[in-house]
Amino acid sequence: MQKIKEKSIEAFLILCASITVFTTLGIIVILSIETFQFFREVSVFEFFTGTEWTPLFAIKKYGILPLVAGTLLTTLIAIAVALPLGLTIAVYLNEYADQRLKAVIKPLLEILAAIPTVVYGFFALTFVTPVLQKIIPSLSGFNALSAGLVMGVMIIPYVSSLSEDALSAVPKSLREAAYGMGSTRLQTAFKVMLPAASSGVIVSVILAISRAIGETMIVAVAAGQEPKFTFNPLQSIETITTYIVQVSMGDVPQNSLEFRSIFAAGITLFGLTFILNNISYWMKQKYQQKYE
């Protein structure tokens, strides 16, 4: 009797676990069917090497690279903001700030992750860009820079909170060892604590990057919708997510080639995250430090 109960519970659990597999399969199938149709009309080679993306223009060009470049550019900027800031904050909260301050600041910063992203988009567009334009006159109204910066701020808590957790999880003894050797706080934090927490820090950064890559509204509002194969952050660009949301909620007929292009773009993004996650898994394995 008990055996049957145990077995059926296990079966239920397996079912739940396989939902993630089904989800992936579902995503791949749905993206692939349309992508397959898409590639019947567009050459795969052109798609992956072309530097122009104009499926909605009169002269249609299907080179995904501008979108990939835009995605990478905004993500890169976001990470360039979130990584140093987030890590510095994590180190500060962990090593310098006293407990009460930390108890206040950490949840406060976490609010940054809960604000609807549309709000961030307008913040970037109506506040950050004008301020930046005072410093960099050549900055265009929509640009990868301010979208990336604000996105970076949005994902700060991912890096700061998760890394701080990882730092907190580093055994006290390691910190004491460092101090005992006569290290300054700075040396302790960067030479000992961070390397020891590397696995958790990597996970937090990966999660933040994933979030940045998948983020839509900030870039859609503030970075523009101009697919340009450029890595110049001062210009307006378009990301894959922006393109997908623009088309899927726009006026384009849904069984047209133009519409199908979002599936091809989607699968490209999927592949991009897949590669990234494999790299991260590999890095995690490599740098994972176990302390029991």
Place this chain on the structure above:
Amino acid sequence: MFKDSLFKYFAIFCTSIGLIVLALLLFDIFSKGLTRIDWDFITNLPSRRPERAGILTALFGMMWIVTLTILIACPIGIAAAVYLEEYSSKNRFAKFIEINISNLAGVPSIIYGILGLEVFVRLLKLGNSVLAGSLTLSLLVLPVIIVATREAIKSVPNSLREASIGLGATPWQTIQRIVLPACFGSILTGIILAISRAVGETAPLIVVGALVYVPFVPQTPMDQFTVLPIQIFNWTSRPQHGFVVNAAAGIIILLLFVFLLNSIAIILRNRHNKRVKY
């Protein structure tokens, strides 16, 4: 020593950037929207006139969606995590699932919307219902819950499991009575993170057919619905200035809702963590 204090001030500067941005945002939103909030704003139906428009249906829609999403995603996510941590052997399949789950965490939300539209709305013929929306969001937040729960389960010392098994408990008894209660706090954090994300989502719900103008509060999971972020999104793209104010007010309500969920979680978690310490 000099470098040390230099870094300290730099760190304080960095922390302030985050806090200043937050303060600016909140100030901006509150200064625009706070005056708009009154009982009417909460109880009115949507309207073309900004000053008459309310968020009743959107608010209730959001509560429906969030509640259903919690009810769907939590058991499934926790069950999946339990399976992956406690039952499955650590082989290549497990590694595949692990990468797969973090991969899912990075898929843009609108793709989940497309999936939900095809599978729940059309294949399962659930229509543009609260249920279809919740199922879609459940898929979206599932990876977060699974990852968080797995980390939480990992943190439960193996010795507790062995103790329970050693006393003659079955694997499931052990999980149900020992493992899950012991890591409840961290699971809660994961759930809240997931729900915070779900609360703010717009695009996938629009794709699965969430509406904007809904003049009634959903009564059953099969009803059509709208949610607050969609309402906010709609308002921000309207030409009339009054809607921008409404959007800000809506954001305030949304943030309050998120804070409420967060603080419930933080309180529960703190209480739990006080009890359970290793």
Place this chain on the structure above:
Amino acid sequence: GGGKKSAENNAATSIKIDGSSTVYPLSEAVAEEFRTEQPNVNVTVGESGTGGGFKKFSRGETDISDASRPITAEEMEACKTAGINFIELPVAYDGLAVVVSKQNTFIDHITVAELKKLWEPAAQGTVKTWDQIRSSWPKEPINLYGPGTASGTFDYFTEAICGKKGASRGDYTASEDDNVLVQGVANDKGGLAYFGLSYFESNSDKLKLVPVDGGNGPIAPSQETVSNGTYAPLSRPMFIYVNTKAVERKEVQGFVKFYIENAEKLSKDVGSVPLQSNEYKMVLSRFAAKTTGTIFTEGKTSVGMSMADLLNKQEGK
């Protein structure tokens, strides 16, 4: 399955509208007013885009589809295969305003030809300063703003100005959200944008409207000039498509009638431009006659035709 059954059950008391976000405000306003008329009928309105709306419409998932462009051949084909017939009803205009920043002092009007020179694909990378358009304008850099390429506005503008749908230079700043364009151009001295007239009306303090010379001298867009067709070619019609099956339901019939009868008044409320009163009559009769199909013959567009002409043409046919 169950979905269909429930859809039928709901059909007794509810009307589902989905589609273009441009038409949304008008449909919302109508739905809101209709509540006072018939409180028991739940009218819901979505905004999943014209394309998304037609997709649902063609699958029978909605009763009425909002559209900011005429239905395409493929979409009609989809409706046909699903056995869905529709009545196409123009309900209002969306005037396209060409605007510059308040800081821009040199532009007082622009001709269609100049707009073409500015926006045509060939201009990409070559037309960079204002003096290239008109020599009297200063040699200052041009920054262009426009709706996202997936929008009906983009399609319409390119067709009206450059002669071909989608024929546009790509190096301009695009956004789905017109408010975003407003923000962009308002602060950009060398900027020029086009978007829905209503967005200009709400932001006239920050923006300067540019009268467009379509051959009859520069005319600034207004409720008046758009409605009577003197502001040409930059005004486009907005439609609702009604499923003929749904029309069999009384509440749908009532709603559509209510829609047409109140569109004139309500479109002013939400910032779009009403048709001429007589045109509404024609639309009403078109609905009464349950005339199915589109008034746009394949490949032809709405550009340059007055709504009355089009409706008449259809009648005549």
Place this chain on the structure above:
Amino acid sequence: MYKLEARDIQLYYGQKHALKGISMAIKPNTVTAFIGPSGCGKSTFLRCFNRMNDLIDTCRIEGEILIDGRDIYKDRINVVDHRKKIGMVFQKPNPFPKSIFENVAYGLRINGITHKKFLEETVERSLRQAALWDEVKDDLKKSALALSGGQQQRLCIARTLAVEPSVILMDEPCSALDPISTAKVEELIHELKNKYTIVMVTHNMQQAARVSDRTAFFYLGELIEYDDTPTIFTNPAKEATQNYVTGRFG
């Protein structure tokens, strides 16, 4: 009649041959200590007695383990029921994050016992046996995690006693405790011997010397010597044992 008996146990973790033909018989009401260098298979062998190794996928076992004369690996016995008869106490005190009362009552509850009176009686009896009752009787509702290390370990013993096992297996039960707590647990073991058969792994030679009646020395998966404790520590038969107990190893 022996309480526990192992006959030619061969145990593999995947390819690794962890126990090599171990045979051993343990009399009832004795304390048996397992000693040996780290990784020699003490814990592995101990865990054979309550089939705890079943939880490890790669683990494969040959030979017979008899408890009260019944082969627990061959006879079609119910593992879960079997484990109830064999209590286990671990290296680090591992109370459940529940109240003291619930910790002790856990073993009964999972057997579906809910009768309040009975639970209370059993909890009290077990805590008394574990020499903990007087220290906690006024705080049974308190979290077990609030107890000191030594108290926690005695609580774990009480928890084990509550299900009335006849054998108690202990895997380094004092290695996480301070000397005072250690002394208390040792005393307890000394007293429990009257009712239970106790098998313990320890790294502390003094402890093995102090509390056990018989001592088994393991090395590289083999049982090198198994004899009365005084003999092992004063006059072992094997050179290796001698070297190990005198600290001349490695």
Place this chain on the structure above:
Amino acid sequence: MYKLEARDIQLYYGQKHALKGISMAIKPNTVTAFIGPSGCGKSTFLRCFNRMNDLIDTCRIEGEILIDGRDIYKDRINVVDHRKKIGMVFQKPNPFPKSIFENVAYGLRINGITHKKFLEETVERSLRQAALWDEVKDDLKKSALALSGGQQQRLCIARTLAVEPSVILMDEPCSALDPISTAKVEELIHELKNKYTIVMVTHNMQQAARVSDRTAFFYLGELIEYDDTPTIFTNPAKEATQNYVTGRFG
């Protein structure tokens, strides 16, 4: 001349009076053991010598700690530099998650030393001193975490030796180790005594008895007795010490 000297140390953790007027003088090149029940202040006192207690916000200290005759709390000394002179080894081996080489070189690197030859020489010398060189000399690039517990602890000692401190403080350095590793570390302490002054906290009375020259018994924040180790363990002056070492405590 004493190497370390404490004069009437009073230490408070917030309201808690953790050390009550402790005075003690330690000669160079001796091993001093601190014993006493859990929570009596052994670690706290040990950590006074390298001002490790500075890291705890609530901690307040009165009295004088003299190292080579200089008061490290009063004189305006540089704490960081001071700590370099006082090595510390902890209960659980805590190597940095770096290579073996980098672990040992850490102390030099933070002092800005980059000269490769010098680093290599120092690392080798330190590892030799810590009796670890032969075991690791071919794997200096290997992660320190891949070492066994006992090797890790010796690595931590080597790391400490590399910066050439004159005093080594050890807080229960063997409590996480198996007996064989423990023996090795004890031997090491025995040898290091010739060059360093060693102070260690231990819960293992046998260990204190084995390795130390002098033993200090602490109880409830007070120093009860401080004398030659044989005296403490065979013929202590105080009743409390007697009771503690014979296990008749509490």
Place this chain on the structure above:
Amino acid sequence: MTHLEEELQKLYLQMIDMANLVTGQISKCLSAMLEADQDLAREVIFNEKRVNAYELKIDKDCENIFTLLNPFAQDMRFVFATLKINSNFERIGDNAEGISHYVLLADKGFDKSLLKFCRFEEMVVTVNEMLSDVTKAYIDKDPKHARRVFQKDSILDEINKAATDLLANYIKENPGNIMQALYLLTIIRKVERVGDHITNIAEEIIFYMEAKVLKHGKKSHFFEEMDKPE
């Protein structure tokens, strides 16, 4: 009571048994001698096996306690003292047996006047007292009783010292009784030895209780001198 305490208690009780046994052996062998009771002498000789067995047992127990229970301080001194006391009692037992053998050899009994002459009876009383003192001291863990024996031991020494001359005279006067005199001399020497052993026991008891080394008390400068060079 801890395990160690239990074991120490066991050892203590055993040691008391041993002490009583040996006290009995001495008093019996001396009675046998005074009363020419050959059977009693034989009993003593037979019982010597018991004494030896006790010694072995106590030795073994001490060894086990040292090894297995690692006593510290007072406990350690107790076991150490017991070990030494044990060996002293065993030697006292040896002497009782030896005396008994000579009782058997002197099969007609000793000349009462000779015994008186040599103050042998006083010796017997003294050594019996000493034994009971020292046993009491052990039982009560009271060094006071133990200290009493030193005074008494000097009586034994005195009698022993005087014995050679007295016996030489006796032999001259009673040439027929040479063998008896020689036996008596041997016995007196043995009793004196017993006295020494009892003093040793007393010293050990004091060492255990007060942690003072009394043994060879005044010669300790040697010990210190030896300690230094290391």
Place this chain on the structure above:
Amino acid sequence: MTHLEEELQKLYLQMIDMANLVTGQISKCLSAMLEADQDLAREVIFNEKRVNAYELKIDKDCENIFTLLNPFAQDMRFVFATLKINSNFERIGDNAEGISHYVLLADKGFDKSLLKFCRFEEMVVTVNEMLSDVTKAYIDKDPKHARRVFQKDSILDEINKAATDLLANYIKENPGNIMQALYLLTIIRKVERVGDHITNIAEEIIFYMEAKVLKHGKKSHFFEEMDKPE
């Protein structure tokens, strides 16, 4: 070499010193006797302090090793055996001192013929041999050497046993030499005792090396009988 091993080594070397010292004491006191060398006898008496100091030191060291280093098995047996050997050597030293006192008392030297008559010279040779055997056994940790002493001890026993009668006869024949005869008897008894102590030492060495308890070997049924009831 571990700390324990170092300490054991120290103890071992000290014990060898002690053994050599005591061997010297015995051979000197016996030489003194044979050669009527009063100075030599005095040296022996003086050196007894050294022996006592050694005993105390070794005792203390054993005590410390037991307490502080907690030896197990062979090591434990080594310390235990050393402890017992130490006490035996001390007693041998005691006897050497005692003999020397009698040498001083018999100030004119002993009658050579008496000594011969009693096989005393043989006794001296044997006991010296036994001491060197047992010392060698200890140094080499070789029980073979130790075993040789049992045979030799029986020679001592034999001589001792015969001595009473022989001396009685001698006294009868040489009534003037009574004192000397009585001293000699005492000395022979002492040498016999020394033999016993040496045998004990040999037994301890064998116990240490082979972990066999030889002491009171044949009487062990008592021991077992006592063990059972517990």
